[in-house]
Amino acid sequence: MTEEEIERRDSSTNTDSDRVLVTKRAVFRALVELMAERDFDSITVGDILGRSGVSRTTFYRCFEDKYDVVNWSFKRFKNIRIQNKDQFYSFESSLLVMNGYLREYKDYFARALRYRGQNSLRDYMYETNVEYMEQCWRERYGAVDGFGQEAMIRFAAAGMSKIVEEWILGGCAEPDEEVSAAIVALVPQVLREVLY
CATH class of the missing domain: 1.10.357.10 (Tetracycline Repressor, domain 2)
Incomplete structure (x- = not known):
């Protein structure tokens, strides 16, 4: 090295x-x-x-x-949420704060999401959401155990990433609260209970 x-x-x-x-x-x-x-x-x-x-x-x-700058600008919020989880009383409240941040920089994130090559924000969002959900799961239940749990987390992370991506690319037309509520409703209950 x-x-x-x-x-x-x-x-x-x-x-x-x-x-x-x-x-x-x-x-x-x-x-x-x-x-x-x-x-x-x-x-x-x-x-x-x-x-x-x-x-x-x-x-x-x-x-x-x-590319690392763009990814840091997205993940920085995720890290703050994980490190300061006591300030958020629910997964939905933390999504509202995140959506407010994404809305504030919507043009920046939209331009970043249009890039589709290696190290893309699109891929990074998904990877970061998987990492966040796995961390929350491990804190409650220990290791992610088996294909079913892993598939549930990856499915929820992919859905959340795609909804946020399309919302940003659409100019954040829908209210933050509506987007947050839709994401929360789509996450399986057993996973939703461990997220913050």
């Missing part, structure tokens, strides 16, 4: 120092601005660096690439 790989941070965590978090937010804001001007495919890391004022070395200590 090279020295650079050792120093590189895992952007999927939410345990960054204040300084690193300031840097990540500056990079995120720069990417949001750039994506308001042009397609995600045409944006380079150099463009992000120029807009954010962050050095190349600092960028690569925080992120793997531009």
Whole structure:
């Protein structure tokens, strides 16, 4: 492992120092601005660096690439929800907060969702939802036991991801409450009981 790989941070965590978090937010804001001007495919890391004022070395200590920035911006909320689960009284209330965040940045997330290549946000949303649901399940019941439980979690994660994706791509036309309630209603009861 090279020295650079050792120093590189895992952007999927939410345990960054204040300084690193300031840097990540500056990079995120720069990417949001750039994506308001042009397609995600045409944006380079150099463009992000120029807009954010962050050095190349600092960028690569925080992120793997531009796709990692988009994925961090989505997963950051998931990490906050898991780490601060006591502030949410239900799965639906946490979905409402998440949907509000996605609505606030709907143009940014819509542009990111239109990219369909490797490291896409679409795939990452699904993987993150599976990870979140499995973590909630393990906290209550221990290991995910067998194909049936695994299939239930993957099915629910896929449905949730697709509903959110289509909602964002449709301009977040439906109210946040309606989308959250629809997702909650579609998640199997036994799984819904463990989510927060």
